[in-house]
Amino acid sequence: MSAATSPSPHVGSRPGGRSARVRAAVHRAVQDLLTDETGELPTIPVVAARAGVHATTVYRRWGDVGELLADVATSRFSGDIVVPDTGTLRGDLVRYACDLAKDLADPDTLTLVRATVGIGGGHGVAACRGEHQRQLEAILERERVRGGRPPSLERTTDAVLAPLYYRAVFTNEPLAPECARNLVTLLLADWSPGLRRRPVDGGN
């Protein structure tokens, strides 16, 4: 019931102070443990030991390992750069899809996404998809400002984001840039009846 007094006025406040260092060390420990491939799950005591901090510090700050993983995922994905304006919706989407495919093809990222989905619960999955969904929204809004009528966010998510995530998370197939480009072509061919349609995958 008694409020804990901070051992130092800097804790939890000064950027680059002890609090930030603890967060960085704990995040790094989680990433290291996930990529160790020991097959063991990262638990709070194991993460704390690896990070060189007290387990109670980790429990107090994150509560459980699910919240901790969601925080690592948020921090990992919020650093992603906004897709530059290529001048066209197609160009922006291709760039976005290729960047996402490349990102998800990184084994460390994929391990983090899978672990966060499995252990991070609702917060975890929101942390994984949140930034990618916001970037897509920004691309579609940019097209509207240009005077275009892009497909809805829902349709674009189904056609581009979902297949890339599905392939990365549920298969072990490599995510080639051609695959990402192809998904955008299919979306826009489907959306703009004026565009020339061509078969993109084989029926025979």
Next chain:
Amino acid sequence: MSAATSPSPHVGSRPGGRSARVRAAVHRAVQDLLTDETGELPTIPVVAARAGVHATTVYRRWGDVGELLADVATSRFSGDIVVPDTGTLRGDLVRYACDLAKDLADPDTLTLVRATVGIGGGHGVAACRGEHQRQLEAILERERVRGGRPPSLERTTDAVLAPLYYRAVFTNEPLAPECARNLVTLLLADWSPGLRRRPVDGGN
């Protein structure tokens, strides 16, 4: 190094015998622990205690918790019924997509899929998607036997399976049957240029 001798000739051989009972009890314990929502991860000792078997039995049979989850997922999804022949590719795919959406909307199934993705590694994700992918393949093959030219398995997976999995696993939005039906409509409209095209989601 010495080979363990079976305590009974029935172990591991007789269907419905001790081995089958152990497997059923351990599988049930995993499912119970996952749906308990304690936020704690199922570990082998915890699963064994819940199932009322020795932890060494579980370690010997499954090795680690990832393999165990993959086995539970395989058993859960291999029970799925083959989609009945509705007479058309569209009918078969709509039935398939609606069944899958309903399946993934079940909280227990979703919890198992998420945990298996997070903890089960490569075997786990293969266990989750394997049966669904095989069903889709059977539907496309059926259409070929009818003399039709269905889209490829890859295209159908991207257009139907991936969005349903993405929505289920990465969002908390409900999976409505209309959504499943819509995905099939878009796939077939895209695939058969002869079909009447209609806008399916809003651009304004």
